Amino acid sequence: MTEAKSKRYVNIIDTTLRNGEQTAGVVFSKHEKIRIANMLDEIGIPEVEVGTPSLGAIEREIIKKIADEKLNCKIFAYCEAEPEDIEYAVQCGVKNVVINISASDIHIKEKYKKNRTWVINKLREAIRTAKQNNLNFIVSAEDATRADLEFLLKLISIARKKGAYRFRICDTVSKFDPFRTFLYINTISNAMNFPLEVYNHNDFGMATANGIAAIRGGAYSLVASVGGLGEGTGNAAMEEIIMALKYLENIELGIKTSKFREIAEYVARSSARAIPVWKAIVGTNVFAHESGIHADGVIKNPKNYEVFKPSEVGLTRQLVVGKHSGSHTILHKFKEFDIELTDKQANDILGLARSMSIDLKRPLFDKELMYIYNEYAKKKKKQE
Amino acid sequence: MREIDILTEFSQKAGTEIDHKNIKIDDTTLRDGEQTAGVVFANDEKVSIAKMLDKVGVHQIEAGIPTMGGDEKEAIKRIAALGLNCSVLGWNRAVKSDIDASIECGVDAVAISLSSSDIHIEHKLMKSREWVLESVKTSVDYAKGFNLYVSVNAEDASRSDMEFLLQFARTARDAGADRLRYCDTLGILDPFETFIRVKNIIDIIGIDIEMHTHNDFGMAIANAIAGIKAGATYVNTTINGLGERAGNAAFEELIMALKYIEGVDLGFNTTLFRSISEYVAKASNRIIPSWKPIVGGKLFVYESESRFSGVLSDTKTYGLFNERDVGLDKKVILGKYSGVNTIIYKLNTLGFKISENEAEELAEIIRDKTVSLKRALFDSEIIDTYKSYKSRSTRSKSGKKGAKSDRSKK
Numbered sequence: 001m002t003e004a005k006s007k008r009y010v011n012i013i014d015t016t017l018r019n020g021e022q023t024a025g026v027v028f029s030k031h032e033k034i035r036i037a038n039m040l041d042e043i044g045i046p047e048v049e050v051g052t053p054s055l056g057a058i059e060r061e062i063i064k065k066i067a068d069e070k071l072n073c074k075i076f077a078y079c080e081a082e083p084e085d086i087e088y089a090v091q092c093g094v095k096n097v098v099i100n101i102s103a104s105d106i107h108i109k110e111k112y113k114k115n116r117t118w119v120i121n122k123l124r125e126a127i128r129t130a131k132q133n134n135l136n137f138i139v140s141a142e143d144a145t146r147a148d149l150e151f152l153l154k155l156i157s158i159a160r161k162k163g164a165y166r167f168r169i170c171d172t173v174s175k176f177d178p179f180r181t182f183l184y185i186n187t188i189s190n191a192m193n194f195p196l197e198v199y200n201h202n203d204f205g206m207a208t209a210n211g212i213a214a215i216r217g218g219a220y221s222l223v224a225s226v227g228g229l230g231e232g233t234g235n236a237a238m239e240e241i242i243m244a245l246k247y248l249e250n251i252e253l254g255i256k257t258s259k260f261r262e263i264a265e266y267v268a269r270s271s272a273r274a275i276p277v278w279k280a281i282v283g284t285n286v287f288a289h290e291s292g293i294h295a296d297g298v299i300k301n302p303k304n305y306e307v308f309k310p311s312e313v314g315l316t317r318q319l320v321v322g323k324h325s326g327s328h329t330i331l332h333k334f335k336e337f338d339i340e341l342t343d344k345q346a347n348d349i350l351g352l353a354r355s356m357s358i359d360l361k362r363p364l365f366d367k368e369l370m371y372i373y374n375e376y377a378k379k380k381k382k383q384e
Numbered sequence: 385m386r387e388i389d390i391l392t393e394f395s396q397k398a399g400t401e402i403d404h405k406n407i408k409i410d411d412t413t414l415r416d417g418e419q420t421a422g423v424v425f426a427n428d429e430k431v432s433i434a435k436m437l438d439k440v441g442v443h444q445i446e447a448g449i450p451t452m453g454g455d456e457k458e459a460i461k462r463i464a465a466l467g468l469n470c471s472v473l474g475w476n477r478a479v480k481s482d483i484d485a486s487i488e489c490g491v492d493a494v495a496i497s498l499s500s501s502d503i504h505i506e507h508k509l510m511k512s513r514e515w516v517l518e519s520v521k522t523s524v525d526y527a528k529g530f531n532l533y534v535s536v537n538a539e540d541a542s543r544s545d546m547e548f549l550l551q552f553a554r555t556a557r558d559a560g561a562d563r564l565r566y567c568d569t570l571g572i573l574d575p576f577e578t579f580i581r582v583k584n585i586i587d588i589i590g591i592d593i594e595m596h597t598h599n600d601f602g603m604a605i606a607n608a609i610a611g612i613k614a615g616a617t618y619v620n621t622t623i624n625g626l627g628e629r630a631g632n633a634a635f636e637e638l639i640m641a642l643k644y645i646e647g648v649d650l651g652f653n654t655t656l657f658r659s660i661s662e663y664v665a666k667a668s669n670r671i672i673p674s675w676k677p678i679v680g681g682k683l684f685v686y687e688s689e690s691r692f693s694g695v696l697s698d699t700k701t702y703g704l705f706n707e708r709d710v711g712l713d714k715k716v717i718l719g720k721y722s723g724v725n726t727i728i729y730k731l732n733t734l735g736f737k738i739s740e741n742e743a744e745e746l747a748e749i750i751r752d753k754t755v756s757l758k759r760a761l762f763d764s765e766i767i768d769t770y771k772s773y774k775s776r777s778t779r780s781k782s783g784k785k786g787a788k789s790d791r792s793k794k
Contacts (some may be wrong), residue, residue, distance in 0.1 A: 010755060023675070025760045027720050055720065056748065058755050080690075110701050111694040173704050177645050178575040178606050179398040181614065186392060197447070203703060204641035205625075205677045207603065209606030210575050216391060226747035232702070233677045240602040248574045248601055258450075276673050278420070280571075280602045282632040287629070290421035295630060301507040304627075307570050307600065320421040321680060359454050361424045 005312055006250045011221035013047040013197065014040050014238055014269060017066075018078045020229035021051070023271070030062045032270040034069065034210045036226075039263045042070040044300030045238070049076045049098060049223075053088035069346035076138070081119075081126035090133045092189040098168065100140040103155055116151055123155065127162045138197065140168035145175040145184065155190050158164040166195035166221060171210060174233075178213035185217030197221035200236045202228060207236040208280075212244050215251070226267040226284070229277060239264065239281040239313065248309055260288035261314030281313055288318040290363060291327025320351050327338050333369065349376060391576060400577055402648050406617045408443040409650070410535075410594060413636055414463075415446040415475050417626035420668070427459040428521060429667040430440035431466070433623075436660045438468040440757040441652040442635075444493065446620070450474045450485035450612055457489060464490040465580040471533065480521040486532075493533035496523050497563065500552045513548055517555045518624040526557035535594060535618075542573050546584065553589040563592035563618060568607060571630065573602030574608035582614035594618030597623060597633045604633040605641055612642075623664040624672060624679075635709070636661060644704040659710035683707070684714040689723030692716065696725060718750050719760035734767055746773060 017036055021028050033050065040048050048071075051063045067075050077094045079085035081101040083318040089097045101123050108114055109279070123139065130137045139159035144152055156167045169185070176184065181198070189196055198214035198221070200207040211222045228237035239260045245251040268275045277285040288312040289295040298303030301318070311319045319329055327346040330353065334341050341349065352372045357364055365370075399508055418425050418778070425433070436446050445468070447460045460602045465470045473493035476488035477586055486494045498516055520536060527534045536556035541549055541670060573581070581623040582593055595611035595618070597604040608619045623635035642648040661679040665672045676680035684699075684707040686692040694701030699714070707714045714737050716730045727750065732739050738746070749769060754760060763770065 022688050022721050023683055024685045024717055025674075027758045027760075029755075029758055052721075056751050058752070059720075077595075106701060107694060107699070110697045111690075145643050173700075173702060174643065175704065177609055177641070178393040179579075179610070180645075182395045182576075186388070186395075200675055204645060205602075205605035205637040206609075206641065208602030209575055211605075214573075216388075216576060218388070224614065229673075231688065232683055234675050236604060236727070244574070244601040244603070248572060248577075248603075273673070273675070277422070277670070278599075278625070278627075278629070278631045280599050280746070283419055283630060285629060286600070288421035289628075291419045293626065294419075297504070297508040300510075301503075303503055304508045305570065307572055318421075322422065323421050323424045323456075333645060333671060354453070357424055358426075361426060363422050363424075 008251050009289055010245060010251055010253060011047065011197070012238065012241065012253070013076065013221060013223050014045050014225060015049040015050055015223050015235065016040070016057070016225040016229055016238070018049040018051055018233060019231060020225040020267070023229060023231050023234070026229070026271045026273070028270050030058070030065065034061050034065055036263075036267060037066045037075075038068065039259070039266065041073045043259045043263065044254060046073040047076060051096075053092050054079065054080045054082075054085045060088060060092050065096060067093045071349055072296075075245055077134055081125065082126055083121045083129040086129040086135065087135065087193065088128055089135065094135075096136045096138075096165075097130055098138045098140050099123070101126075101141055102143050103141035103152050104143035105148065106146060107143045117300040120154070120158065123158060127158075129253065131162070137164050138166055138168055139164045140170060140199070142170045143172040145171040151189060154259050156188070156194060160192065160194045166197050168197040168199055168223065170199040171201060174201045174206065176210060177206060178209045181210045181213040182217040183201070183229065185214045185219050189218035195220040196232060200231070202233040202235065202380055208240040208244055211236040211241050212249060215245070215249065227273070227279065229267060229273070230270055237280070241283050242307070243313070257312055258314050269346065269378040282315070282361050284315065286320075287315050288320050288330075290320040290322045291324035292329065295329040295332075297329055300370070320363045321369055322357040325350060325353065334373070337366075337370065339373070345376075349373060352376065394576065394579055398610070399517065402612055402646055407612060407642070407648065407650060407713040408618050409583075409635065409639070410444040410446060410473065410620050411437050411442045411622065412446040412616050412620050412632065413437070413622040413626055413635070415448050416628065416632055416666070416777075417622040417664070418448070419608065420626055420628055423626065423668045423670070425667050426763055427462065427713050430459040430461050433667065433694060434463045434466065434472075436663065438466075438470050441661060444471040444473055446473045446475060446493065446495065448475065450489045450491075451476065451479075451482040453485070457485060460489040460491065464492075471537070476523075478519040480523065480526055483523060483530075483601070487530055491532075491706055494527050495535040495537050496520070496527065497537035497539055498610065499540050499734070500538040500765055501543040501546060501551050502548075503543055504540045505656075517551065520552065520555045521559045524556060524561050528560040529552050534561045535563045535565050536561040537567055537596070538702050539567045540569040541566045541570040542570070542581070546581065550585065553585055553591055555664050557589055557591045558689050561591070563594050564589075565577070566611065566616070567596040568598055571598030571603060573607055574603055575606045578607040578610040579614045581609045582616055586615040595621055595633070596620040598627065599630040599632065604631070605637045608638055609635040609641060609646065623669070624661050624676070626664060626668055626670070627707070629762070634677070640705065640710070654709055655711045655712070678710055679712070681712070684712050685717055686715070687717050687719040688721035689726050692722075692726045692729070696729065717760040718766055719754045720751050722750060723747055730766065731770060734763060735769060738770070742773075742777075745777075746770065749773060
């Protein structure tokens with residue numbers, strides 16, 4: 001972590017408003033979609049995928065609204081490789097589209113019930129429509145990690161020849177671990193010399209790691225969503241990707257991370273999915289310390305158990321008193337209440353607090369700590 | 385050598401087969417899991433969880449911290465006396481009195497934990513490197529005197545100076561420790577760094593390595609797997625990834641990733657995963673997010689046309705395993721992203737056979753409804769929607785056909 005910051009740039013395209021909303025049971029309102037687009041823009045996310053125009057008049061109206069907001073970020077609409085879908089995007093007034101088509105034989109056979117030639121023709125047709133309408137585009141290959149490599153390279157060369165921004169490789173079923181992701185992306189990158197974008201799912205908890213592996217393998221861009229919201233287990237979480245790039249890979253993108261908690265909360269409310277308290281980067285428990293070992297370490301120096309400051313992601317540090325607390329936490333906690341305890345008092349109170357916490361099956365509120373202290377002080381007085 | 389070439393070489397090496405006969409799971413739900421701020425298990429719950437872990441097939445249970453005394457010690461005693469197939473381990477600081485407490489509990493294994501990073505040695509322990517090495521030596525000596533299986537935990541190993549960490553590992557090995565736990569205490573490694581560092585220790589010191597990874601940057605599972613690829617033989621997991629801050633490597637994710645991504649089947653009874661996860665979720669008062677990998681309640685709930693169309697003919701179209709493998713159910717709901725196939729299937733399960741034309745028209749009605757309700761429809765709402773659509777369309781049979789759905793063809 002002492003090395004100089006890498007000069008390397010990584011593009012982030014956020015899909016909270018598209019694949020995030022596509023999650024079973026999640027629907028954003030118009031107002032929420034516009035707000036989320038604005039928030040992503042404010043913190044400096046360079047590209048945002050805002051919706052699927054073919055979904056109907058309401059969705060198109062929302063996309064048009066967002067396109068009219070004059071945001072700094074690039075706005076993308078998501079289309080299947082159908083001329084009709086592209087035309088709907090044109091109606092929304094967007095300048096950029098993602099053109100998606102499945103690349104694996106299992107999808108071609110089971111989902112489309114077609115063959116590879118059909119896929120190539122569909123893609124060409126959709127690209128033609130996009131170009132006729134002066135749209136810029138990304139070509140996205142769904143289930144690319146299960147595709148035949150030769151066929152995938154063929155699709156990439158079509159995208160390159162037709163002037164796509166870049167080519168998106170979707171690990172739709174989370175087939176790869178980071179090592180395979182690295183090799184796959186590196187191989188393709190070497191073979192094609194064309195900007196690659198990687199889209200990960202979290203079926204085995206490796207979405208973020210695979211995203212980072214793709215960057216190491218030479219990818220230029222990653223697809224992410226706030227809180228990892230997305231179909232099934234979701235996508236790579238935007239906040240995890242940004243922080244991992246910064247602290248693990250030394251790639252600083254200049255994103256305003258102090259807004260992460262706020263955005264995560266807004267998306268959580270809008271999608272009716274509470275942020276788990278242990279959610280990496282933005283969970284409230286990430287900076288909560290209870291156990292004697294950890295709390296003691298943090299009191300002595302936060303660096304013992306924290307890599308970055310809580311304020312960097314819009315959180316605050318909490319010391320929790322419970323079963324695993326040590327006497328240092330008690331001393332520290334009461335100092336916050338302006339009460340100086342002796343070591344003996346702290347140890348006595350710790351014993352009382354621990355057994356109360358075991359009985360309640362939870363940590364104690366500050367009030368409860370004060371009750372313990374008051375009773376303890378009263379008893380001591382009587383004894384005197 | 386350019387970085388990319390080094391990584392390519394490592395990745396190719398890391399792609400080689402894992403010798404799965406040697407991989408063992410040491411589950412720490414009851415220790416690091418409970419150590420999570422806000423989580424307290426009752427003793428009966430601890431015993432139940434230990435039994436479940438044994439039944440599902442874990443090799444070792446880290447049952448708690450004996451030196452805490454009282455209830456904690458009681459629970460560990462009870463677990464050690466259950467006569468489980470798995471080993472039962474107690475967690476200790478590198479202190480004789482801690483180890484004595486473990487012995488009193490009747491465990492067969494101990495973890496002796498000590499920080500190996502300068503930052504911890506200086507700012508937390510307020511000691512020196514020499515003191516650390518001496519403590520490792522004396523405490524391992526002491527525990528080995530009681531014939532216990534000994535794991536030496538290098539806390540904050542990932543921020544340790546590699547030369548010192550090697551010395552630490554050598555000291556542990558020479559004192560007779562059975563393995564070294566490599567703790568990425570703050571979750572700050574990526575899989576490539578993990579692989580390189582763990583391999584280095586194994587190559588030079590030749591001691592069994594256990595991976596203890598944290599999820600602060602979403603890398604816990606990937607790093608555990610990287611460790612295994614580098615030759616680590618133990619992984620310290622927790623159910624649901626329960627653990628301090630962002631948690632540990634989730635047991636269920638690791639087992640399934642090994643099985644479906646790495647081709648290593650440890651023979652665990654995966655169909656019990658959902659029920660164990662539910663039990664731990666309730667006992668820790670932390671509900672399972674519906675999207676949690678492997679065991680989330682909505683993982684096999686489909687709404688969008690694109691996913692459902694694929695899944696209709698084969699679940700494998702959108703996943704590497706199916707719902708029965710982990711004790712979950714498949715379900716279809718209707719919402720903003722549903723289309724013809726989804727609607728026909730769903731209404732069929734509700735007892736209504738409808739045509740493609742009807743489904744096209746219904747798609748639009750349902751989409752408007754879900755957008756205004758801001759959620760997917762309940763079954764009763766779907767039935768109502770269908771019935772009122774039906775009565776309208778019979779009344780205006782000669783009237784104009786409803787607007788064609790945009791997604792009609794898909």
